Amino acid sequence: MPAAPVRPSxxxxxxxxxxxxxxxxxxxxxxxxxxxxxxxxxxAKDRDEAEHVLEAVSTSTSQAT
Known part of the structure; x- marks a missing residue:
C-alpha cells in the first residue's frame, strides 16, 4: 500500500x-x-504569573491579620 503524498506545510x-x-x-x-x-x-508570561501569585498571597495574608 503506497504512502499518501505529503503536502508541504x-x-x-x-x-x-x-x-x-x-x-x-x-x-x-x-x-x-x-x-x-x-x-x-x-x-514575560512567567513574570505575570509570579505577580498574580504574589498578589494572591499578599491579599490572603492581609485578610488573615
Missing part, C-alpha cells in the same frame, strides 16, 4: 524560501533573533 515553504533568499549568517541571525523574542515572551 507553509512553514516548510517559508524555510525553503528563506534558504534561497538569505545567506547562512543572515538566516542564523534571524533565527537567533526569533528565539530571543520567544524567550522574552516566555519570561
Amino acid at each position: 507553509v512553514t516548510d515553504a517559508l524555510l525553503v524560501l528563506e534558504g534561497l533568499l538569505l545567506r547562512g549568517g543572515q538566516r542564523t541571525a534571524r533565527r537567533n533573533a526569533w528565539t530571543a523574542v520567544l524567550e522574552d515572551r516566555r519570561r
